[in-house]
Amino acid sequence: MPTIFGMPPQVLFGQLSLGLINGSFYALLSLGLAVIFGMLNIVNFAHGAVYMMGAFCAYFLLNGIDLPIPWWMAGHFSLMNIHFGSHLSFWWALLLAPIIVGAIGMFLQRVLIARIAGLDHIYGLLLTFGLAAILQGLFQNQFGSSGLPYEIPDGLSGGHNLGFMFLPNYRAFVVGASIVVCFATWFVIERTKLGSYLRAATENPSLVRAFGINVPLMITLTYGFGVALAAFAGVLAAPIYQVRPLMGADLIIVVFAVVVIGGMGSILGSIVTGFGLGIVEGLTKVYYPQASGIVVFVIMAIVLLIKPTGLFGRAA
Amino acid sequence: MTAISLSEAHGRNRAQKVAMVVMLAVLLAAPFFVYPYFLMQALCFALLACAFNLLVGYVGLLSFGHAMFMGTGAYICAHLAQARGVPVEFAIPAGMLVAALVGVVAGALSIRRQGIYFSMTTLALSQLIYFLALELPFTHGEDGIQPVPQTKIFGGLLDLGHPLQIYYFVLVIFFAGFLLIYRVINSPFGEVLKSIRENEPRAISLGYKVDQYKLMAFVLSATLAGLAGATKALVVQNASLSDVYWTTSGEIVLMTLVGGMGTIFGPVIGAFIVSAMQVYLSGLGQWVTVIQGVIFVTCVLAFRRGIVGEIAAKFGLNL
Amino acid sequence: MSSDDVLIAEGLTKAFAGFIAVNDVNLNVRRGSIHALIGPNGAGKTTCFNLLTKFLNPTAGRITYDGHDITHMKSADVARLGMVRSFQISAVFPHMSALENVRVALQRQRGDNFDFWRSKSVLNQLNARARELLNDVGLSEYEMTRAVEMPYGRKRALEIATTLALDPKLMLLDEPMAGLGHEDIDRIANLIKQVSVGRTILMVEHNLKVVASLSDTITVLTRGQILAQGDYAHVSENPDVKQAYLGAGHG
Amino acid sequence: DKTIVIGNVNDMSSLYADTGGIGSEVAAKMAIEDSGMEKKGWKISVISADHQNKPDVGATLTRQLIDEKHADVIIDTPNSGVALAVAAVVKEKNKVFIPSGAASAALTGAACTPNTVHWTYDTYELAHGTGGAITRAGGKSWFFLTADYAFGKALEADTTAVVKAEGGTVLGHDLHPLNTADFSSFLLQAQASKAQVIGLANAGGDTINSIKQAAEFGIIKGGQTIAPLLLFITDVNAMGLKVAQGLEFTSSFYWDMNDGTRAWAKRFQALDPAHHMPTQGQAGAYAGVLHYLKAVEKVGDPSDGAKVVAEMKALPTDDPLFGKGTVRIDGRVTHPAYLFKVKTPEESKYPWDYYKLVATIPADKAFRPLSESDCPLVKK
Amino acid sequence: MVDAANEPLLNVVNLEAWYGESHILHGVNFNVGKGEVVTLLGRNGAGKTTTLKSIMGMVAKRRGSVHFEGKETIDQPSNNIARAGIALCPEERGIFASLDVRENLLLPPVVRPGGLGLEQIFELFPNLKERLTSQGTKLSGGEQQMLAIARILRTGAPFLMLDEPTEGLAPVIIDQIGVTIRRLKERGFTILLVEQNFRFAASVADRYYVMEDGRIIDAFSAQNLEANMDKLHTYLGV
Ligand SMILES: Nc1ncnc2c1ncn2[C@@H]1O[C@H](COP(=O)(O)OP(=O)(O)OP(=O)(O)O)[C@@H](O)[C@H]1O
């Protein structure tokens, strides 16, 4: 049997396509981060928590939601819940969850994040770090840590044998959905006037506003959109991974690395790097599996050494 | 125009000296009132936060990976003391030294960038160290290295098994580190650092090789963080993965933020508050995470200068 | 080439992506003179400046300063040789007092200031010299004021004092008068005249009154190339200069 | 002194919070009630503390519970790293440690102390139970998905030894980093190996994700058996039967075994804030505390931990959950272990009706024999 | 004092402004008539820039009244003020680094018909045409100034506020800008100018206001300039 660097080509192709699937999540998440960083100058540490909320939102839309009666009303050991029923399918979730979570994001931006506009971006990082802790803590309190099941939508269960691998239909769908959304985002931001407003507002919001553009509204919408992208990724993730409060916590660190490698704030950079690193990680799993959790960071260190602005970054 | 007179400037310095004496007095008396093992752990974190603050407060570089130096110090010290039988009085400096070496490499890689990029680079590097801690055989993976023996040291002069003796041993280490940082800040070197933070291109145009100054500050900070880690390994008798995990780096930031970035005493106060929360609120489970998050958010929104920073600003002191 | 020239640029060229900002410029700055670089906007003056002070690397050409070939040196090293620049936007250390601003520059005499174990009180011996410098530029009363709180014109003076603290042989000033009110312009012009004694000054400036009254030599740059060179009378009579720079109302 | 303080040093906020957490406090309180000692004038209380899966925090908390809150016994302590740190402190303070939620067999091996009594499962039991029973039942060829750290590697090594001893073969393994979200690459290799059994030498979220994704890639339908080496009932509950069906694994406890376990479990469920059925760790906490209290009552005073543990070792264990057994000289509690198979959704008749029994491993076979022990307390 | 001859386009009454705690404008009163070029003079720090920013709604705290075309704008956010037809060319130029020259130029939305077309702009500032695809901040200082002016000429706003538009420009270009301002005036634009370069201001202004310490302290028309020269010398130290 012919081999490529000691691997049968089937295995290699299989891993490459799996890498692409993972890359889809990286791309969506890093894109949202890049949009938010590029436009608000905020490193959104809460992005992982938002991704998680997207997945939970899909779960609630399907199964309804149990809202707790506060413990001081119900007594410590007997938490009582009120059930709000709902049976909306995955497809509805894919549409509604980003909107709902995006709205929550916009609310948080208005009441909290807007207050630190114009400060050093360290403060944005710290504020969203705190937000992430609060959100994840609250979800853990309510739902424990092992998570909730979410099944693959009916139309997409099963899979196809590609010869070199068994490709579940759902995963193929994830790749497609992610590419479409990423490209649409890129187009809007880089190829329309809206994009130049956004970029200019990052640099000097008060001046852009003095040109007649409602910058605060635009910023809020942008944050909402970045957050909605993460929620969208969360809905996509729900059937594959467990719907868990901490599902975004570790992922987010990797996604940060993706954004840094691509070049902070670069839309195209984050998309390309997201997919690219998914593939590189897939290959690492073949050749040196233990290092797969860290290969992204090694690449990040190397990239920062050679091209400190990231692969697609503009010089400051 | 708010010119400050010379005598006022001296007054500011006096406030620092008074605060220093008060702090020392409180710490000397504390073990008779508060649980000494808690105090020791908090002291280690305080030293760590002070080391971190040297970078963020006085060079303007926010490291999001300082756990890597603490972890390195802790692992090396724990390994030498536990597996190699090296006496603690040598294992601690050894941990500190290795952390310094890691600091040289990490610093050389990361100080080329500023702002958020610097933070991200340090975060990535600390993930690399975490990986090593997970993979290298001597660290024993998730079990960690334990127990680090609390034995008699200095030829039997000091018994680390005795709560008060080990406490004062740790206090001496903390205070030495603290004084060193204080001196660094108030040295000719510190003046140059300050000018770099204020206006880097201007410092360059005056002929300062700013990268060397930043690297030096980075290594100093790493070294002291390593010392804090090594001492902590002795105090809690183990070194484990959580010492190098990124959430620990986040906690260091939290401590410094709560106390006041760029203040001398802020990180100490912050470290005590956060450690106390972890230990005394531990029955609350996840609520601790939520509370920490709330503190983060409140600090950033309302008390950006931190507790000590706010007090100092209110009374026009320099603390 | 004569040793009378403290700074010599030969064939200095800088190309940015698809655009040549400075094109084969030969410049000799005579020791002890005040030399002005003028020209229309976008002529390449600031770029030239950045090349000479090594904030940019030339695409081609050679720069000799005081007998050293500095073409490939780093800007901090150039500064160490006594060639110090100011910035177009005032460059002070905002949250340090005027005295501290100057003292940081004076610290350079101590060599490498890596002595983190020493108290900064050792720097007090520099205070006398720092006060002297502040006095020279008329800032004695501002000694303990933080730079950020000083009026604009005074900041420029502080910047000059800081630069003087390095005792530079060659000072490069980029538009020192930009944004100054009339009184400040006179004050700074006098100051430049005063500190030029015993050193060389190269400056970029649009204020023709200042250029005319201060400079010994003027080089006019357009489109990255030298158009004319000489004293004010000579240059301002040049019809090319009139057309490209001065406009109808002048000369 | 007739006051006993029980310290529940636990993960209250993260991955083990469901398998231990506040539920272990509930179990301990049930044990106190069932011991009937409060009626005899004893004052017994439980304090829970969150070790956040950090050994340093765990050690400090333990020290503080003992010094300041006068804790006499520390229970549960899931996460082997923390358990080992706590064991050292408890020994130094001469109290009692009953790690009912920690898996490391080192607790009764190289790191055993005269103050530790290890209840419920350990890595040896899990490896031997699952590996032995499945191989004997015909699953001869194995492939491992192993978490790349000490716990995973130890599980894999132990299981490999059993599989080989039973005449099976190991075709290969894949090491994955801790907390991996995506297992598809590893599963693909496992699938390609054509092994009959895919052993999961990992825990918690890693186990759940690998099982979920194995179902997605059609591995179970394709005829391969997935054998998670450590699985809790809360994990099965979280995955849902559709995904979890057909898994084979070892457990020391299942709530629906007999009338005794059922009655106890229903009581527990009512008290548990999340209304979960008890996990084996929580059952162990109950049984451990119950036995401890018996011993303390005999000794008359909890302050000398080693003395209490000696008494625990002298008394035979007997409780409705684990039945009769003994505490061995190395601190290991012996009781039977069971090989379960997860039911299909059709087979499940009522809530939490998840397991069916495949095989029972008798108490004397379930744990590492003393003859193989490297515990210094075992004299050879 | 001299006021606008006809109905003022802009009427500022008792305008006060603060930066944080510091009170900068202490009640500024002036007006600008339609089609006029009015220049604000004053020393560094007198509050000229702050006045423009307050009119534009760009300072956090302000009080008093600013009527534009008869409507009160003091309580409006700056985006609405811009839409009403006021445009500012800021002192610090405000060129965006992340946008190229073309994007910078096209950034401010057109608020009314009647602005300059791109061709007219390039005629005025040929440098810009050459550098159209450069990054905005890669332009030389003077080119950035041209870009900043050109940018607001496109929008068609009938009221332009120019803050030291000649700073850092070569004499030829300054002459050009003078010509431009006169031409804009012919086309019916109204201009409020802040200038240090008195020579330049004198070549375009109809009326002058002099500011000191956050107040208007004097005003006179172009015809009376000669008579007021002595006073001006003391005000400005010219
Ligand atoms: N980094 C750069 N990349 C591309 N082009 C540049 C860069 N820096 C300067 N330029 C271009 O080079 C030319 C010369 O610029 P320079 O700043 O030297 O002009 P200047 O003579 O200082 O003009 P001014 O008097 O307006 O300040 C300008 O056309 C400018 O757009």
Ligand SMILES: Nc1ncnc2c1ncn2[C@@H]1O[C@H](COP(=O)(O)OP(=O)(O)OP(=O)(O)O)[C@@H](O)[C@H]1O
């Ligand atoms: N952002 C700010 N924060 C605090 N004070 C400010 C700020 N901007 C300006 N000032 C102060 O407000 C006063 C008026 O400033 P302004 O910029 O309006 O003056 P100006 O007349 O435009 O002067 P110049 O001729 O120097 O541009 C000055 O004393 C200045 O120091």
Ligand SMILES: [Mg+2]
């Ligand atoms: Mg220039």
Ligand SMILES: [Mg+2]
């Ligand atoms: Mg101004």
